[in-house]
Amino acid sequence: MQLPPVIPLFDSIDFIQLGNPLVNQHITQLSLTKLDEAGLVFELATDWLFEQKHNENNYKAYRSELTTFLHWCFDVAGLNVSGIGRKEIGLYVDYCQHPPQELIGYFNVAQFKQDKQSGERSPNPAWLPFRGSKTDGKTNPYVLSDSALKTKVAILSSFFSYLMGEDYCERNPAQMWLNKSRFSSNRKFRLNSDDDNQLAFTELQWSYIMATVEKLAKEQPDLHQRSLFLIKLIYSCYLRVSEVSARAGYSPVMSQFKHNSQTGIWRFHIPKSKGGKSRSVAISKALLAALVDYRRYLKLSDYPSATERHPLIVRQKAAGRGRDAGMINANLGIRQIREEVDKIIENAANSIERDGFMSDAEQMRSLSIHNIRHTGITHDININGRPLSHVQADAGHESIDTTSQYLHTSQIERHESAQNKSFDRLQGIE
Secondary structure (H helix, E strand, O other): OOOOOOEEEEHHHHHHHHHHHHHHHHHHHHHHHHHOOHHHHHHHHHHHHOOOOOOOOHHHHHHHHOOOOOOOEEHOOOOOOHHHHHHHHHHHHHHHOOOOHEEEEEOOOOOOEEEOOOEEEEEEOOOOOOEEOOOEEEEEEOOOOHHHHHHHHHHHHHHHHHHHHHOOOOOHHHHHHHHHHOOOOOHHHOOOOOOHHHHHHOOOHHHHHHHHHHHHHHHHHHHHHHHHHHHHHHHHHHOHHHHHOOOEEEEEEHEEEEEEEOOOOOEEEEOOOOOOOEEEOOHHHHHHEEEEEEHHHHHOOOOOOOOOOOOEEEOOOOOOHHHOOOOOEEEHHHHHHHHHHHHHHHHHHHHHHHHHOHHHHHOOOOOOHHHHHHHHHHHHHOOOOOHHHHHHHHOOOOHHHHHHHOOOHHHHHHHHOOOOOOOOOOOOOO
């Protein structure tokens, strides 16, 4: 059948989760021949769009923008979305400001149409991603207004924020572009006015997180000994939720803690995942002590052997369904671990709120397990003083530039560090 030059990827709200055979074939072909992450990105985009189901106007705007952006990534630039940076967002903006004439439509059409006889739905060959205007039957030059441009990039920024939360990427290039663009003074389109520091818990907030989970571990060890170890592990090793949870093809085990008998150094090994390359993270004495405490609670030896297959984060009761149905000696999945950490954060937010820190509590409730990874990285660089190159390797960042984004200083810190500067540090030495 005839397909449009740009294939609509996402059907209306009622049909998006059903999928479309023609679209699925198109995405599969891309994954097999050009871009190995096309299927994964499409799945994540579908999940994100479905979360907008309660606001039809948002849904329509978001799906149109995602279709146009993914068309540019897949068909024009030939890039996986994880490879997009601020420079590429700039190139995409240029493309949207000067699209090919054949992709500009001048009237509204549905993105998908339904065959009356078979009931099958298919991409509408009359749909085009860009909208032009006509006056007295004559086409006007295509113009993308500043308002429309800001909206397009703001939608992409929201999408990249979602991808970061799902451990697909480490940065938000759309927000980076906005922050450096002529629109940066417009706070409506900024995620945060203080160097995007919302990605990490503050020292005060993190202190409440630790105090809360340690208190729960003492009061309800059967429920929260694993919570205590889990949070310490994610924070110390900068782990993504996909790296500490059971998922298709992966179930973390104790033997991922590896010991070098010659140096005495312990490390935690993470195999390659959708979130990044394989890596081994050097672990602190504090985390090693936490591992010993956790293993003693599980009635295991203090240290794991090189071949130990014991699950890392154990269930408290047998799984009710899925591949681990009936098993108690199995790891928690991504959803269960998210929920467990969310409860800890909520408890800590309630505690900090009772102590009068209202704004801290409000901000904490907007953060999640992914922000614990960012907190570990941020604290190691800015508080513990670890070299950027060491943190880069442990975090699995491909570029030191990504790690450098975690360097944060407040106005007060900058003022204090400037107080004792001198013109000649050796003045007075004879």
